[in-house]
Amino acid sequence: MTSEQLITSGRLKAFIAEALMKAGLPGPDAESVAALMTEADLQGSDGHGVSRLPQYVRRIKAGGFNVRPNIHVVREQAGTALLNGDNGMGHLVMKRAAEIAIAKARTTGIAWVSSQFSNHAGPASLYARMPLAHDMIGLYFAVGNANHLPPWGGLDMLLSTNPIAAAIPAGEENPIVLDMATTVAAYGKVKTKALRGETMPEGWMIDRQGRPLTDPKRADEGMLLPLGGMEAGYKGYGLAMIIGLLAGTLGGAAMGKDVIDFNHDDSSVTNTGQAIAAIDIAAFGDVAVFKASVDRLIRDFRGSNRMPGVDRIFVPGEHSAATRRARTRDGIPIAPALMRGLDQVADELQIAKLASSVA
Amino acid sequence: MTSEQLITSGRLKAFIAEALMKAGLPGPDAESVAALMTEADLQGSDGHGVSRLPQYVRRIKAGGFNVRPNIHVVREQAGTALLNGDNGMGHLVMKRAAEIAIAKARTTGIAWVSSQFSNHAGPASLYARMPLAHDMIGLYFAVGNANHLPPWGGLDMLLSTNPIAAAIPAGEENPIVLDMATTVAAYGKVKTKALRGETMPEGWMIDRQGRPLTDPKRADEGMLLPLGGMEAGYKGYGLAMIIGLLAGTLGGAAMGKDVIDFNHDDSSVTNTGQAIAAIDIAAFGDVAVFKASVDRLIRDFRGSNRMPGVDRIFVPGEHSAATRRARTRDGIPIAPALMRGLDQVADELQIAKLASSVA
Numbered sequence: 001m002t003s004e005q006l007i008t009s010g011r012l013k014a015f016i017a018e019a020l021m022k023a024g025l026p027g028p029d030a031e032s033v034a035a036l037m038t039e040a041d042l043q044g045s046d047g048h049g050v051s052r053l054p055q056y057v058r059r060i061k062a063g064g065f066n067v068r069p070n071i072h073v074v075r076e077q078a079g080t081a082l083l084n085g086d087n088g089m090g091h092l093v094m095k096r097a098a099e100i101a102i103a104k105a106r107t108t109g110i111a112w113v114s115s116q117f118s119n120h121a122g123p124a125s126l127y128a129r130m131p132l133a134h135d136m137i138g139l140y141f142a143v144g145n146a147n148h149l150p151p152w153g154g155l156d157m158l159l160s161t162n163p164i165a166a167a168i169p170a171g172e173e174n175p176i177v178l179d180m181a182t183t184v185a186a187y188g189k190v191k192t193k194a195l196r197g198e199t200m201p202e203g204w205m206i207d208r209q210g211r212p213l214t215d216p217k218r219a220d221e222g223m224l225l226p227l228g229g230m231e232a233g234y235k236g237y238g239l240a241m242i243i244g245l246l247a248g249t250l251g252g253a254a255m256g257k258d259v260i261d262f263n264h265d266d267s268s269v270t271n272t273g274q275a276i277a278a279i280d281i282a283a284f285g286d287v288a289v290f291k292a293s294v295d296r297l298i299r300d301f302r303g304s305n306r307m308p309g310v311d312r313i314f315v316p317g318e319h320s321a322a323t324r325r326a327r328t329r330d331g332i333p334i335a336p337a338l339m340r341g342l343d344q345v346a347d348e349l350q351i352a353k354l355a356s357s358v359a
Numbered sequence: 360m361t362s363e364q365l366i367t368s369g370r371l372k373a374f375i376a377e378a379l380m381k382a383g384l385p386g387p388d389a390e391s392v393a394a395l396m397t398e399a400d401l402q403g404s405d406g407h408g409v410s411r412l413p414q415y416v417r418r419i420k421a422g423g424f425n426v427r428p429n430i431h432v433v434r435e436q437a438g439t440a441l442l443n444g445d446n447g448m449g450h451l452v453m454k455r456a457a458e459i460a461i462a463k464a465r466t467t468g469i470a471w472v473s474s475q476f477s478n479h480a481g482p483a484s485l486y487a488r489m490p491l492a493h494d495m496i497g498l499y500f501a502v503g504n505a506n507h508l509p510p511w512g513g514l515d516m517l518l519s520t521n522p523i524a525a526a527i528p529a530g531e532e533n534p535i536v537l538d539m540a541t542t543v544a545a546y547g548k549v550k551t552k553a554l555r556g557e558t559m560p561e562g563w564m565i566d567r568q569g570r571p572l573t574d575p576k577r578a579d580e581g582m583l584l585p586l587g588g589m590e591a592g593y594k595g596y597g598l599a600m601i602i603g604l605l606a607g608t609l610g611g612a613a614m615g616k617d618v619i620d621f622n623h624d625d626s627s628v629t630n631t632g633q634a635i636a637a638i639d640i641a642a643f644g645d646v647a648v649f650k651a652s653v654d655r656l657i658r659d660f661r662g663s664n665r666m667p668g669v670d671r672i673f674v675p676g677e678h679s680a681a682t683r684r685a686r687t688r689d690g691i692p693i694a695p696a697l698m699r700g701l702d703q704v705a706d707e708l709q710i711a712k713l714a715s716s717v718a
Contacts, residue, residue, distance in 0.1 A: 077466070077639070079437065079438040079470070080639075080642040109435075109436030109437065109439030110438045110439050112468070112638060114643055137609070150663065151663060151672045151674070153671075154663045155664040155665060156663035158659060158663060166601045168601065168604050178597040178598070178600075178601050184590065184591045203590050210667075227587055228587065229590060229591070231543065231560075231562050231588060232586060235539045238675040239539075242537050245653065246496070246525075246638075249652050250644075250649065251643055252648075255652075255656060256659050256660070277469075279471060280439075283439040283441075284473055284611070285434070285609075290609065296615075300616055301510040301600075301615070304515035306512055307512055308569075310513070313511070313512050315510070315600065316597040316600065316601070
């Protein structure tokens with residue numbers, strides 16, 4: 001009840017896998033999803049890891065996920081594929097999408113795989129990172145699973161926080177990994193604030209009268225501000241729309257008013273769309289030269305002069321890499337409210353609680 | 360001296376072409392660049408059209424552009440190419456890059472062409488729009504030609520405003536065209552403010568002590584704020600870095616401290632990098648269905664409820680389409696300071712002035 005508990009990643013992964021399996025997923029699929037959800041928690045994507053488990057289990061029980069999906073390619077060209085997820089869990093769909101993109105990019109230099117009838121897949125960076133091991137750049141675009149953003153100047157929620165992620169390999173340095181919602185704050189961050197009982201800073205959300213909204217428990221009454229805020233939010237709005245068109249409309253997935261709010265609807269087919277691109281660095285030049293250039297760039301940035309009060313200059317992905325190291329060593333912190341929710345999941349599924357002493 | 364003069368697009372194009380030819384470009388190349396520069400002015404990209412002509416002419420004279428470039432493919436795969444611009448004008452290089460991307464995407468579904476040894480090519484949207492006529496989506500990324508942005512928390516200018524553009528075809532509606540710098544304001548806008556003798560709003564730039572800078576004539580003393588501003592500028596910073604890696608580093612072009620400030624250096628080879636991607640809509644589904652979906656989305660946005668005081672909801676590209684219609688009809692406004700600069704160019708090259716009555 002009082003403070004965060006630290007859970008090892010091994011225990012967390014086993015708990016998630018057992019829960020998903022008990023809820024109805026085949027063993028290998030449960031293992032795949034659990035591994036990706038745990039990876040999300042390890043890297044600090046707290047709004048997209050185990051905190052989603054209660055909702056996922058509820059959705060499986062309500063028939064909102066197809067637990068035996070026939071994930072299949074609907075159309076393809078040498079450098080593209082349209083992957084129908086058959087309403088399976090998004091993690092499974094986008095893991096497959098990344099594998100296809102990587103295989104295709106090996107021969108064409110670049111490949112793009114769009115999904116349709118997919119579902120929420122966790123943090124965008126999980127999939128953008130997958131090409132890294134193949135000396136490829138990964139780009140990922142997704143339509144978020146609930147609309148919290150109106151068109152610029154509007155009141156109707158027709159857009160989600162539609163995230164973009166990019167992962168670029170380095171040599172000795174950590175890869176550069178950007179993962180950002182096109183709003184000032186991701187909705188997952190709002191949910192995390194609510195779980196922790198904290199208030200939001202001004203500038204994350206406004207209410208329908210345009211006044212700042214800082215109580216995350218009142219999030220349903222407000223809307224997120226697009227990146228750029230009151231000043232240049234039309235840019236974040238434009239990005240959110242383009243990403244939605246690329247990740248949703250292009251693949252025949254939901255976008256705009258067709259988006260299902262999966263936080264309030266456990267059973268409707270969401271027809272979620274995502275897209276992943278893999279770019280083979282070797283198609284453009286020597287991989288070692290490229291990686292050395294990225295290392296040099298990172299070091300130039302890190303070594304540059306700083307504003308008063310700034311201790312260190314970071315590049316995208318350094319915070320998550322540090323979090324991954326710390327949580328691998330110390331465990332993953334689970335907030336009391338989340339632990340109560342997970343205990344309830346364990347009770348319902350009749351499995352051992354997360355913090356129990358089972359291996 | 361007193362107010363803006365209106366010039367027809369035909370006259371503007373002829374003037375630019377004559378100036379570039381007199382300065383040393385072969386006729387067909389001068390015509391190509393003039394057409395693209397005029398298109399920039401027609402769509403309202405005032406910082407990237409004829410306002411750049413004095414600088415371009417100066418650069419040609421100083422030997423900073425190769426006026427007889429051998430623009431050639433260095434490497435290619437089925438879906439990719441690396442195009443060496445041989446230090447020719449960027450318009451010529453990126454027009455060629457777009458043509459290659461479109462041709463390749465027709466067979467692979469997606470193609471990506473990176474440039475190296477290119478130069479400033481005008482507004483990003485010019486090239487992102489090129490795939491539209493082929494029922495393709497265009498994406499464009501560029502390393503800007505002067506660093507005005509430090510890493511987040513830093514003071515050294517290691518990044519440019521690195522723009523991103525995306526163009527998506529619609530059916531009956533105008534295409535959706537986003538063209539944005541990853542800073543709150545593009546540097547071209549700062550230059551336009553200076554030309555017009557106007558001040559900048561707070562939030563565009565800060566000085567090295569972090570104080571707002573609003574005098575565009577003092578721009579050299581300050582730095583642009585990345586998209587997101589003081590609140591979430593690390594996102595705009597991350598985007599600028601990723602775009603720079605994609606458009607510059609991937610193709611072996613300049614990025615970071617290697618970027619030449621072409622506003623203050625007329626002769627060094629800039630090794631500018633840009634990248635264009637073309638995505639064939641037919642690779643993912645029926646083109647007519649896609650376009651109808653985009654139309655519906657635009658109309659849903661336009662017809663949605665508005666904040667108090669908002670007359671109309673726009674989607675990206677509507678403003679520039681309206682400007683193109685108005686300027687095609689009424690002419691392109693040339694501010695007095697710019698006209699004086701163009702008159703000087705005309706005198707130096709011994710050609711008729713822009714506003715003279717020649718056809």
